[in-house]
Amino acid sequence: MNEIRVRFAPSPTGFLHIGSARTALFNWLYAKNQNGKFLIRIEDTDRKRSKKEYLDEILSSLKWLGMEPGEELFFQSKRIPVYEKYAKKLLDEDKAHYEKTEKGKAIRLKNPKEKIIFNDIVRGKIEFDTKEFADLVLMKSDGTPTYNFACVVDDIEMKITHIIRGEDHISNTPKQIMVYNALGVKPPKFVHIPLILGEDRSRMSKRYGATAIADYKEKGYFPEAIINFLALMGWSPKDNREKLSTEQIIKLFSLKSIKTTPAVFDIKKLDWLNSEYIKAYPAKKAANLIAPFLIKKGLLKKDYDKRWFESVIKAYSTRFSNIDDFIMQAAFCFKEKMDFDQGAVKEHINKDALSYIEKYRERIEKAASFDEKTLEKIARQLAEELGINWARIIHPTRVAVTGRSVSPSIFTVLALLGKERVLKRLKDIQNCPVV
Numbered sequence: 286m287n288e289i290r291v292r293f294a295p296s297p298t299g300f301l302h303i304g305s306a307r308t309a310l311f312n313w314l315y316a317k318n319q320n321g322k323f324l325i326r327i328e329d330t331d332r333k334r335s336k337k338e339y340l341d342e343i344l345s346s347l348k349w350l351g352m353e354p355g356e357e358l359f360f361q362s363k364r365i366p367v368y369e370k371y372a373k374k375l376l377d378e379d380k381a382h383y384e385k386t387e388k389g390k391a392i393r394l395k396n397p398k399e400k401i402i403f404n405d406i407v408r409g410k411i412e413f414d415t416k417e418f419a420d421l422v423l424m425k426s427d428g429t430p431t432y433n434f435a436c437v438v439d440d441i442e443m444k445i446t447h448i449i450r451g452e453d454h455i456s457n458t459p460k461q462i463m464v465y466n467a468l469g470v471k472p473p474k475f476v477h478i479p480l481i482l483g484e485d486r487s488r489m490s491k492r493y494g495a496t497a498i499a500d501y502k503e504k505g506y507f508p509e510a511i512i513n514f515l516a517l518m519g520w521s522p523k524d525n526r527e528k529l530s531t532e533q534i535i536k537l538f539s540l541k542s543i544k545t546t547p548a549v550f551d552i553k554k555l556d557w558l559n560s561e562y563i564k565a566y567p568a569k570k571a572a573n574l575i576a577p578f579l580i581k582k583g584l585l586k587k588d589y590d591k592r593w594f595e596s597v598i599k600a601y602s603t604r605f606s607n608i609d610d611f612i613m614q615a616a617f618c619f620k621e622k623m624d625f626d627q628g629a630v631k632e633h634i635n636k637d638a639l640s641y642i643e644k645y646r647e648r649i650e651k652a653a654s655f656d657e658k659t660l661e662k663i664a665r666q667l668a669e670e671l672g673i674n675w676a677r678i679i680h681p682t683r684v685a686v687t688g689r690s691v692s693p694s695i696f697t698v699l700a701l702l703g704k705e706r707v708l709k710r711l712k713d714i715q716n717c718p719v720v
């Protein structure tokens with residue numbers, strides 16, 4: 286059996302988006318499943334629009350996701366003489382002809398005017414009548430190859446066995462098969478995967494997930510979660526499992542399990558998957574992954590207290606789905622200036638609450654220790670003495686030290702903040718305008 290060889294062929298005219306990343310992933314998964322080779326070809330013949338910053342981001346995002354090529358990169362811009370050689374072969378065999386244009390001479394393939402039938406692994410038998418096509422342009426008058434010609438030449442030279450790409454390329458397939466036939470080469474097997482739609486089932490847009498993979502990385506989504514999420518958009522393990530490790534996905538992946546219906550981008554599902562990975566990580570691993578984001582945003586110093594930060598992550602591990610979510614909930618741990626939720630202030634801060642907060646502050650200030658058990662014991666004793674439900678102490682205290690009405694256990698939060706910061710915030714809240 287010949288080695289399975291697949292390729293991902295991005296154009297460096299934009300960043301790597303969800304749809305393209307999913308195409309790369311399906312190629313990579315199939316190569317891994319079959320012990321084959323995953324190759325990357327850079328289709329950069331559009332010199333005006335191709336930019337190094339796009340190329341760098343594409344390669345960086347693929348590396349971050351764990352999808353690195355098994356061989357050196359192919360660059361189409363460096364292969365113009367190769368395309369010229371193949372075009373000359375077709376001219377010499379009278380299978381192509383020159384066409385004069387205003388800008389020079391183009392080379393066109395002579396259309397054999399025949400039916401093209403191919404078997405798509407996902408979609409089955411597909412048939413086209415080439416009588417509807419004009420003679421296919423191979424080399425443009427500016428000396429650069431057309432997409433369909435360069436694609437075929439490269440796939441031949443790269444010994445690609447399976448072409449796995451989006452279904453929007455189905456219309457290109459008969460044109461490419463015409464070139465394969467003219468060159469006397471058996472085409473690879475074709476696999477056209479369903480498109481990804483937005484949540485409203487329209488074409489993907491920035492509103493519905495069509496942002497760069499790098500943006501998801503910046504927001505604190507983890508590569509394992511992205512891989513898991515992308516794999517389930519158009520493929521299924523057939524046992525209704527949703528959280529699978531990359532190793533499990535590789536083992537189970539099959540081209541025949543790819544769906545024919547469009548996949549729908551669901552950001553809630555991505556958030557859920559990311560939160561599941563966060564919960565599964567040991568606190569130390571999660572903290573090491575998250576710390577660089579906070580350092581970059583100026584919320585954490587480079588020489589931060591690692592044990593303290595791990596404790597913060599542990600306290601919040603079941604509560605957030607990405608970095609933005611974590612920062613929104615736990616910003617009070619890293620900022621000295623408080624940001625108050627006005628709804629929380631209105632609901633929990635009044636004259637009585639300020640009185641209870643002050644009494645609690647006085648007692649914890651005199652306490653010999655500042656651990657969770659001690660802080661809870663003092664709150665319970667104070668509530669009993671005042672003849673009130675201790676929630677009337679807990680909720681206002683939470684708002685005073687976090688600015689929010691929701692958090693992990695208030696005593697865990699107090700211990701994380703430390704005595705000095707807690708006492709200051711409980712004192713500062715006394716100046717809060719009473720609603």
